[in-house]
Amino acid sequence: MPAPVKYDDPVSAPEMATTPPAAPAPGPWQALYEQHSRYVYYLALRTVGDPALAEDITHDVFLKAYRHLDQFRGQSGLRTWLYRITINHCQNVQRAWQKRNIISTGDPQALDAVAANTDSPLRVLEIKELGQRIQKTLEALPDEYRLLLLLVADENLSYQEIATLTEQSSDAVRGKLHRARRAFVLEFQKNS
Amino acid sequence: MNPDTPKQRLQHRQLEEQTAEQQQTTGQQAGLAFDSVEELLRYDNLQTAPPPAIAERLRISLEQEPKPKRSWWHRLFGK
Numbered sequence: 001m002p003a004p005v006k007y008d009d010p011v012s013a014p015e016m017a018t019t020p021p022a023a024p025a026p027g028p029w030q031a032l033y034e035q036h037s038r039y040v041y042y043l044a045l046r047t048v049g050d051p052a053l054a055e056d057i058t059h060d061v062f063l064k065a066y067r068h069l070d071q072f073r074g075q076s077g078l079r080t081w082l083y084r085i086t087i088n089h090c091q092n093v094q095r096a097w098q099k100r101n102i103i104s105t106g107d108p109q110a111l112d113a114v115a116a117n118t119d120s121p122l123r124v125l126e127i128k129e130l131g132q133r134i135q136k137t138l139e140a141l142p143d144e145y146r147l148l149l150l151l152v153a154d155e156n157l158s159y160q161e162i163a164t165l166t167e168q169s170s171d172a173v174r175g176k177l178h179r180a181r182r183a184f185v186l187e188f189q190k191n192s
Numbered sequence: 193m194n195p196d197t198p199k200q201r202l203q204h205r206q207l208e209e210q211t212a213e214q215q216q217t218t219g220q221q222a223g224l225a226f227d228s229v230e231e232l233l234r235y236d237n238l239q240t241a242p243p244p245a246i247a248e249r250l251r252i253s254l255e256q257e258p259k260p261k262r263s264w265w266h267r268l269f270g271k
Contacts, residue, residue: 029254033247041242046233051243058242059249066254122226134236153233184229 033062036079040086043150047090048097049135057093061085079154080161087147087165094143122188137187145180152177 040061045054064085065072072081124130138146144166151162163170226232 029250030247033250037242037246038237038240041246042237042240045240046236055243055246058246059253062250063253063257066257122229122232124224124226124232127224131236131240134232149229149233153230153237155234181229188229188232 057089133191140187149180
């Protein structure tokens with residue numbers, strides 16, 4: 001697994017160039033961006049809950065990836081690597097925000113104690129407000145549950161990759177996901 | 193009773209507009225059912241496209257970056 005790229009890593013100063021820096025060819029980076037940006041943006045948006053901030057994060061993640069591509073060893077998928085950068089970046093943003101604001105996230109134990117029927121389908125009548133309802137639901141969950149749900153929703157990620165990204169075992173991921181789903185359904189029904 | 197009085201024409205038009213609005217709203221509110229949280233989130237993801245402005249900002253930012261010693265896309269795509 002490549003060493004995680006910390007967002008607050010110092011970025012080396014650009015080398016002195018006598019000629020203007022050449023831009024990367026548009027084709028490959030565009031392909032890379034088009035393939036992964038939807039997922040990076042979505043993870044950022046639903047993690048921080050602010051479209052403008054999610055926009056900044058997505059931009060910074062791809063810029064960071066460009067600068068640190070030499071750290072990508074290919075041992076994990078590129079999507080996983082981009083997610084690692086995104087998660088670090090979101091955590092830094094949230095930490096900075098929490099310093100200025102006192103917030104309380106959901107209590108996992110309290111949520112676990114309440115039974116929710118996760119077998120029945122999640123019914124949605126008001127599609128127009130669905131995004132807001134999902135956001136509100138996710139914000140009521142503990143950070144870890146929110147992250148696990150967002151990652152497992154990406155079909156390209158295996159449980160092992162999610163475990164690596166969240167620094168725990170696959171079994172722990174499975175157990176927590178079970179509780180996270182239950183907590184989500186409970187909150188989602190509350191917000192209907 | 194004359195159905196073509198201005199008042200009745202107005203009422204008729206209002207009724208038509210109201211019906212059209214209701215039909216539109218019904219279409220927007222077509223119910224969906226998701227078998228799992230993941231399915232719901234995938235649907236949400238599909239509805240949530242990144243704003244095009246990000247790609248443009250990124251393009252400008254990348255233009256200002258120094259050229260990597262080895263083309264990153266060659267490394268990435270094995271060319």
